[in-house]
Amino acid sequence: xxxxxxxxxxxxxxxxxxxxxxxxxxxxxxxxxxGIINFAQGEFFMLGGVLTVWFYGLGLPxxxxxxxxxxxxxxxxxxxxxxxxxxxxxxxxxxxVIITIGGSMVMKSLARHLFxxxxxxxxxxxxxxxxxxxxxxxxxxxxxxxxLTIVAVVVLWWLYRKTRxxxxxxxxxxxxxxxxxxxIDTARIVMVSFGIAAALGAxxxxxxxxxxxxSWDAGAAIxxxxxxxxxxxxxxxxxxxxxxxxxxxxxxxxxxxxxxSTYKDAISLAVLLIVLFARPQGLFGSAxxxxx
Amino acid sequence: MRGTKxxxxxxxxxxxxxxxxxxxxxxxxxxxxxxxxEPYRIGAVLSLTGTYAGLGIPEKNxxxxxxxxxxxxxxxxxxxxxxxxxxxxxxxxxxxAAAVRLIDEEGVxxxxxxxxxxxxxxxxxxxxxxxxxxxxxxxxxxxxxxxxEWVFQTPWPNRIVVPFVLDQxxxxxxxxxxxxxDTGGYGVDGxxxxxxxxxxxxxxxxxxxxxxxxxxxxxxxxxxxxxAEPDAVLIWAAGKEAAIIARNxxxxxxxxxxxxxxxxxxxxxxxxxxxxxxxxxxGTGKILVPEAFGEGTESYEVATSFISRYxxxxxxxxxxxxxxxxxxxxxxxxxxGRIEGEVTSDSLRDALEKTSGWVGIDGTFTYSATDHxxxxxxxxxxxxxxxxxxxxxx
Amino acid sequence: xxxxxxxxxxxxGYGRVDVLRDxxxxxxxxxxxxxxxxxxxxxxxxxxxxxxxxxPAAGTVTLGGVPITGMAPxxxxxxxxxxxxxxxxxxxxxxxxxxxxxxxxxRPARDAGVAADLERVRMLxxxxxxxxxxxxxxxxxxxxxxxxxxxxxxxxxxVLLLDEPSLGLAPRVIAAIFEALDTLRSEGLSILLVEQxxxxxxxxxxxxxxxxxxxxxxxxxxxxxxxxxxxxHAYLGGRPETRE
Numbered sequence: 001x002x003x004x005x006x007x008x009x010x011x012x013x014x015x016x017x018x019x020x021x022x023x024x025x026x027x028x029x030x031x032x033x034x035g036i037i038n039f040a041q042g043e044f045f046m047l048g049g050v051l052t053v054w055f056y057g058l059g060l061p062x063x064x065x066x067x068x069x070x071x072x073x074x075x076x077x078x079x080x081x082x083x084x085x086x087x088x089x090x091x092x093x094x095x096x097v098i099i100t101i102g103g104s105m106v107m108k109s110l111a112r113h114l115f116x117x118x119x120x121x122x123x124x125x126x127x128x129x130x131x132x133x134x135x136x137x138x139x140x141x142x143x144x145x146x147x148l149t150i151v152a153v154v155v156l157w158w159l160y161r162k163t164r165x166x167x168x169x170x171x172x173x174x175x176x177x178x179x180x181x182x183x184i185d186t187a188r189i190v191m192v193s194f195g196i197a198a199a200l201g202a203x204x205x206x207x208x209x210x211x212x213x214x215s216w217d218a219g220a221a222i223x224x225x226x227x228x229x230x231x232x233x234x235x236x237x238x239x240x241x242x243x244x245x246x247x248x249x250x251x252x253x254x255x256x257x258x259x260x261s262t263y264k265d266a267i268s269l270a271v272l273l274i275v276l277f278a279r280p281q282g283l284f285g286s287a288x289x290x291x292x
Numbered sequence: 293m294r295g296t297k298x299x300x301x302x303x304x305x306x307x308x309x310x311x312x313x314x315x316x317x318x319x320x321x322x323x324x325x326x327x328x329x330e331p332y333r334i335g336a337v338l339s340l341t342g343t344y345a346g347l348g349i350p351e352k353n354x355x356x357x358x359x360x361x362x363x364x365x366x367x368x369x370x371x372x373x374x375x376x377x378x379x380x381x382x383x384x385x386x387x388x389a390a391a392v393r394l395i396d397e398e399g400v401x402x403x404x405x406x407x408x409x410x411x412x413x414x415x416x417x418x419x420x421x422x423x424x425x426x427x428x429x430x431x432x433x434x435x436x437x438x439x440x441e442w443v444f445q446t447p448w449p450n451r452i453v454v455p456f457v458l459d460q461x462x463x464x465x466x467x468x469x470x471x472x473x474d475t476g477g478y479g480v481d482g483x484x485x486x487x488x489x490x491x492x493x494x495x496x497x498x499x500x501x502x503x504x505x506x507x508x509x510x511x512x513x514x515x516x517x518x519x520a521e522p523d524a525v526l527i528w529a530a531g532k533e534a535a536i537i538a539r540n541x542x543x544x545x546x547x548x549x550x551x552x553x554x555x556x557x558x559x560x561x562x563x564x565x566x567x568x569x570x571x572x573x574x575g576t577g578k579i580l581v582p583e584a585f586g587e588g589t590e591s592y593e594v595a596t597s598f599i600s601r602y603x604x605x606x607x608x609x610x611x612x613x614x615x616x617x618x619x620x621x622x623x624x625x626x627x628x629g630r631i632e633g634e635v636t637s638d639s640l641r642d643a644l645e646k647t648s649g650w651v652g653i654d655g656t657f658t659y660s661a662t663d664h665x666x667x668x669x670x671x672x673x674x675x676x677x678x679x680x681x682x683x684x685x686x
Numbered sequence: 687x688x689x690x691x692x693x694x695x696x697x698x699g700y701g702r703v704d705v706l707r708d709x710x711x712x713x714x715x716x717x718x719x720x721x722x723x724x725x726x727x728x729x730x731x732x733x734x735x736x737x738x739x740x741x742p743a744a745g746t747v748t749l750g751g752v753p754i755t756g757m758a759p760x761x762x763x764x765x766x767x768x769x770x771x772x773x774x775x776x777x778x779x780x781x782x783x784x785x786x787x788x789x790x791x792x793r794p795a796r797d798a799g800v801a802a803d804l805e806r807v808r809m810l811x812x813x814x815x816x817x818x819x820x821x822x823x824x825x826x827x828x829x830x831x832x833x834x835x836x837x838x839x840x841x842x843x844x845v846l847l848l849d850e851p852s853l854g855l856a857p858r859v860i861a862a863i864f865e866a867l868d869t870l871r872s873e874g875l876s877i878l879l880v881e882q883x884x885x886x887x888x889x890x891x892x893x894x895x896x897x898x899x900x901x902x903x904x905x906x907x908x909x910x911x912x913x914x915x916x917x918x919h920a921y922l923g924g925r926p927e928t929r930e
Contacts, residue, residue, distance in 0.1 A: 005515060009515055013512075107420065160539065164791065170777070171788050181759055182792065182837075212509065213564055261501045
């Protein structure tokens, strides 16, 4: 195989991998603060896409429409936590997970009613021909996807490492009781976590819609892959989630190159199963249990 | 406890909401008929949601339009037609459930459907069990190749379209081709035919890639195809992913011309692919440019009449799927009118098999006890997409 | 500067199990008071109830005259009461400095006192200054205990609760920690100390309470308790075994 061809596969893998990384980050942020899996994370991704299309249809330029969509979805994430989940906090993780599943169904139904059943398109942020990098073709929109992913990851890193809020979130992900003894309002941290997770999902949806189009049901498939990526890296570890996303994207792309395209979708499910059996803490997780 | 009660109410509300728009529940489309006459009850299983929603919705539009026209003119032999619709959400399991419901609970005489090949095949067993004819609007050859006395088909099956497109590709000098198809019924069926008939057409398949419905990036598959250096690329797809394939190919700077079958003969393909749709060629029936029927012929009259009525009613031109549905309901109505004696599923099936020279949108149909498809390659033309619309490729 | 802690008639438990039965005790400003008793007597439960990790079923707790009964723990910290919990509950993956900074979370961001307190903590436990960037889970047991105390001090408490600080530690480390506690007391901090090691506790405390089966069985000045027959027999006969 020529280098240019191999590079093309790598680029395809990193392109979808960045999307998986952002969605996986959303899963990890919520899991870290609450210990639960938010099954509505895929719908946050979907809302990012459909809301951007809607705002764009109102006449806003694409970047502003995207910003508005991310902000709206973040607000929805916060409202969802505040009104659907918070009261049931003491009911245990199973009840909370079921509520997130219900939330996902409601969001899908509302999206279909409000935005229709068809595919929705968005123009590329900077239209133009693909860019040649060492013989491989890179879509301009892919550069946007990577750029936005890097920005999101850097902002999250800065938040976690350098801010009071970020420290409080990390404390929360280790032990709610210990965090509260420090004066941390863990209920507020959980709410903020949902807002951040929603914003991350929406950002991914907004960035990728010019490439893939979007629709009310775009959330399910990406949710599964983002979740698989988060598990692969190690739930609860943001850096690991990003790496997990990129690795999953590359695995899919290279499986088409070296095995067969038939198995591309099966790869993420296979990875999920193998990791859960052989190393449930993921590539980078430590074997300790996390307390809520 | 208060908490669990609230949860129960929330769960019930969520389940109700989930049931409403996302399919699986039936939508009643009863047409008004002559007073006091018992309507002919026909079932319709369509994909109104899911990846084939772009097929099911125009199909439903066409059926409603034609049923209204037929009933306004007095129905068939004085009796109106009533159609009961079910959405299978592009899910074969749901198609089967819908068929069972229509046959066992609604007692329909026949079922029009499904929109998709896999979905049609899922209904067969129940149709055969109950002796209820199915008139499918899907293009997989397997629907009539795997012959059942109860299953009919209106679109040009892959058995007709594939050799036609391959011949056109060979005639244009493309002797090596790359194939990309989806893993749904229509895609698998098309791929099988391509691989089986490529040799006959004088064409070699040098790359053979697949993708699943719902995939959002096919650049890896196209990279593999590009590496095999084919003269042209053949897309065998029926869903929204085809538009992404065209865009991916453009973005990978692939120079090979793209070809396809009926599956990409959709406005959504052009909308979704944008610039990348320019220059794409596809083989399908004559409805897209009815002049191909020959002005002044009966086929031309039927087509233009349908096109203008559809456009008046729905504000947009009908596509090939609306055409399949027009033919399905038209053939059923025509057969019902020819039955002497009691109208049952059995006698309806027999009447369908006697259809001869019925002029529809997909072509002129002649069924028989062994031919439940009724069309030939004469109904095919090659189009090229230019300026955002289809032109005959001369 | 310490505040007065008063606990009156406190009843609390887990689910249907009553653990604390009508507990009344107080810590005056600047006092070190110890609560001793055998395992399962309810000592940890009392501290958790005071710090807000457990909701009392009855009774009151006041801090410097302000009632804090049933308040959420994050609010109680703002009232200047800090708990060094059983098992320390450090943020393991975080560094020493990060743990200390989180300890100050309840204070306003621009509070100049935070820097001053950080210095004070580092003077009390010089090890913390040396190992600031070390991941706290990799510290030794004694170092972790010092960090736990330091972290609690970062919230600027007027009352400090400690739950079995000597558990599992070597004598030299224990001595260092208790030396620090003495210093804090001499600076005026009120301290309520739950201890398994009754010898140790009664040597440093001003007053003591003996808890048995969820109720106060005995109370008095530390030296009086040391000489008391029952106490000697039950808790001071031979060195108590340190478990774990």
